[in-house]
Amino acid sequence: MACDANGPLTGVSRSFGLHGRRSANRRGILAMPMKDPDTHKFLVDEYLSHWTPSVDNQEAQNDRLTRRASYAIITKQYYDLVTDIYEHTLGTHFHFCCIRPGVPLSVAVSVHEQFLVEQLGLQDGQRVVDIGCGVGGPAREIARYASVAVVGVNISEYQLHRAARYTAAANLQDQVTFNRADFMQTGLESDSFDAAYSIEGTSYAPSLQGVYSEIFRILKAGGTFAAYELALTDIYNDDNPEHRKIRHALEEGMGITNLCTMSEAIEAMKAVGFELKNAEDLACSPDQIPWYYLLTGSLRVINSIWDIRRLIHMAFLRSRVARGMVGAFESAGILPPGSQKIVNTLARVGDMLVKAGEMKLFTPMFLIVGKKPQEELPCVAKAAKDPLYGGCNSAADSIAVSVNFRLGPLGFLEYPDAGITGNYGIQNQLLALRWVQEEISTFGGDPDKVLLFGQSSGGMDS
Structure with missing residues (x-):
């Protein structure tokens, strides 16, 4: 295990100890063989230790409270372990999107982000904050599309390192900048942003009311906040054991400590003082392809010929053959210890996302828009x-x-x-x-x- 003078590496130093310079300079799964094996194994085991299945509902609630108290550690561990895999499968835009018939997924992703811009009503030159910015794909898209300055907030040092590299390569470093911070306490100046958005980012907060309150603080009066939330629909019943099992699997597989319902998101938005302008589950639109269609890995339903490569790729990655290959590479020392456990975890959550989507129990695109009141x-x-x-x-x-x-x-x-x-x-x-x-x-x-x-x-x- 990588250590410093004081023992095991923690926080930022542990992240650097895992990735190192050689790993950080590679992209996707090509970065995985460069990981420090001892640190990788330690982080995998520590991350999975948070998700021991509970016997009954009360025990499950207590475990969730414990995880919420450790949300920052859990989120950092999760993205230290999965960012390379996400980049390999999703590029630099780590989110779902509305998919119209015949529209390639790459185009649908951009349209999904641009629709959020329309909800914000952005104007040239405004200052916007991206809460939970990932590796900066949406921030760069929105900066170009709306001609605004974007500040990305992220707790993951590894993701921000990659975000800065991609932004410089796109020659947008003067327009898109990044701030390493916990979005529950950003340290940003009060009343300093014209607008704020989050694409599946605030869903990682231990409390939606807490993160919404912080966003409310840094927004100027009259500023708008819009988010696509990962959320349980109002069909979810906490007394239903199957529903709880699905929620647990989704939380474990996506690194979320407090997956909320749509109603809870609305209540949180109002509680901190926002004027609710819109609240809509975009997954319910009848004229679109199911958001989880890529996860099925099925070639029987191809929305666009441009998606065939991704579908084949996704089908292979989720197959037993691929998981067996990962295990073999891990045994041979090509991939770091714990790689198969992470791939198995992602495969399970892929299956559960499809199931939850088909049951209409979960949505990755609950649009919620609020405006900070302006004193008349x-x-x-x-x-x-x-x-x-x-x-x-x-x-x-x-x-x-x-x-x-x-x-x-x-x-x-x-x-x-x-x-x-x-x-x-x-x-x-x-x-x-x-x-x-x-x-x-x-x-x-x-x-x-x-x-x-x-x-x-x-x-x-x-």
Whole structure:
């Protein structure tokens, strides 16, 4: 086992002890033979020790609470062990997506990410945070697509090392940056981001309310947060032993300590102060291919000819032949000890994802969107006949509206209902005030707090 002067390597140093420089400079399964064998075996055994099956429901709940307390360690261990395999099968985008008939998976992945951009309403130059950014595939896609600056947050040093390399290769290092942090306590400045998103990232939090609260803190007022959550659907019944077994298998196979239901995600979003704008299970769309179709490894259903290579690849990796080969390579010292255990774990969760998807018990694309409320400011409407009298000097913790009305031929319209002659431009001002009442909330103003004052004839009208 790799050690430093104080004993077994821990935290960041253990991650470096596992991967080393030679492993970090290779990609996918080509990096696996370069792992430190003693550290790899230790991490595999330690990770799997968290997932001993429980006898009854109460014991299972207690075990889940214990895992939640160790979420940071479990998440880091999981991604230290599976990142290379994920890259080999999924590229740099570690997530599921909506798949339309005939659309290649590579295109569907980009469309899935771009749809999240539309939910955020991003504008050029805005600053956006990616919570749980993986190796940065979505961050780079969104930065290019929306012309925004993206800061990725990730607890895995190994993934961030790879993310930085891929970002530099894409010449996006000035637009996409990364911050190594626990997303429950990012250390980022409060009120500093225009928008935030997470693609299956916040699902790894021990508490959705906790991570949503941190996102709420770093968002500017009026900022939007959108996420694709890995979630149990509302069909899930905690009193059903089969449902609990499926949840346990999903949590173990994906490194999640607290897989929540869609309802729990909605409650958490509201509890921290977000205004809920959308909550929808995108997996329920009737006109799309099942999100788990690639995991079936079946060539009987091919959505696109461009997916054939991936389907064959996935079918082989999940086969007994492939698992036997991994075991043989491990015995020969080509792959590090524990490799077969990890491959078996991923194969089991693949089967369970298909089962949970067919039962509609689980979704990897529960879209949830919330907006951080923006304080509504009082409105000051100043009526002035001279356009030189604007409202800029009056604006202080308020929305200033300057109404410059006409006193020419069109301005001299009488208001007979009140017996007012036409030389006060009253019709123009009434029209302007109606607009203020209807539209000022768009600018952050409160239509119930409008102060009207004026100068010259505007003062008399006020």
